[in-house]
Amino acid sequence: MKIAKKDKYSVGQLSKASGVRVRTLHFYDQRNLLKAKRDINGYRFYSDYDAALLQQIIIYRQMDMTLDDIANIINADNFDLLSALHKQHELLIQRRENTNDMIKRIEVSIKMAKGEENLDAILKGLPQVKVDEWKSQIKQDENGDAVFKFYGKLPEEDIPNIKDEADEWTRHYMEVTHLPVDESEVQRLIKEAYIIMNRMFYKTMDDFSGVDYDFLKRIIIDGRQESVVVDIYETYQKGLATHYFDAMDFFAENSLKQNEEELMKLQ
Template sequence: MIERINYSVKQIARLAGVSVRTLHLYDKIGLLKPSLRTRAGYRQYGEAELFRLQQILFYRELDIPLKEIAEILNDPQFDLIKALSGHKQSLISRRDRLNTLLKTIDKTIINIKNKTMNNVEELYEGLPKEQAAVWRKEAIEKWGEDVVLRSETGLLEMGKLDLEQLKTDQKNIVQKLKSLSGKNPESDEVQEQIALHYANIRSFWGVSDPTDLKAETYKGLAELYAADERYTIINGKSDPDYAAFMHKGMFYFADNRLK
């Protein structure tokens, strides 16, 4: 059993790997209340709160919304042992799916290197079919079928080293832009990185014609950055400020340099 009786908000944040701000939010919405508050108003957490936080984090790992988590944990019939067993089975299923995805990646690399992949669907193997279909449909609706098909064809034909370099360049560009997100997105320094981002995105789209600027398509991607957090998640976390920064920087670039 857990020996320590009380933990401060900073201590429990460090133990659980969450931010103090997150714990404050959980307290505010009634999802995780401290066991007591000191005379100075500091939050203190005990054993029961540690177990409850563990459950919250497990359910968050399974993408359950906070409102539903509260309903589950507040149910008088909630059984901790039963819940843990359920988490275990869910994580085993996720592990199996991830293993399938890893095998698919290995096979894709081999096929790209040897140019033996003939079926575009193999690019999505291991993903839930419905989810893969939704992502592909969204891409077609937002960027056009010709862009999606050209991108898929280009990635299938691209050599392994070229593909890996493209991914590495993208990662470096994103990291640099993230470090500049506190600056004016219209500044020369930021716009230089946006230009690299634009060139990298064009490569993923399979666009090589220098006269095909894809200005409106690039602005459409900027709109997605602002509207859909999936497109600006870094290290597993969304950042609305970074999304707004990219949206403004990409629009400025498209309006001023893609003419």
């Protein structure tokens, strides 16, 4: 706590300014850690130097140093308060940076744990043994962290609607997998899937402007190669994965490529 400069402080004034209890100040006095002075009337008081020294003691205590160690430092013949404060300032800045790094790592861990929870909710209804197997494979994949962080960014209140929409779309799509991928009903559902995909990215990516042709082509290529993604589709219906990616590829080449600006805004 920063203490405002003042010519002298009574015990009570220094206690209030520093947040250190009067009883603690008396204890520091007894331990020759922070000795109070006396005015001509015999009243205890502290100087600005004492207030600055108390700040140094507070810092040392926050660093879990013992009172004996603190006393040895500040009572040493070569003790320089200004140098000590500069050093502690540097140490505290470094501690703040380390703390900020820890906070960021914890926030990432929270998002990953939240992502796993959201993924569980979205896949609810599929065999749990399969869900556990997929999550295990994702965790072992070099890009697994990114997958969980992606799902972790989805707003919790949106998860029920996301699941309902995905389940409804999948039920309808399973009814058209016997049709060629260029059939109008198939492409209508694929356009819906593209819009759902677009909406998901808008929710989870900063400065996102829409899934363009090149982005969608990468998604299709990666999806075909991702065993977990393929297995999820195949768990719903045999052959669904191949049909879906072929249909999405047709959509990319025959709809999105010519209408990027219009379609990328849909969500």
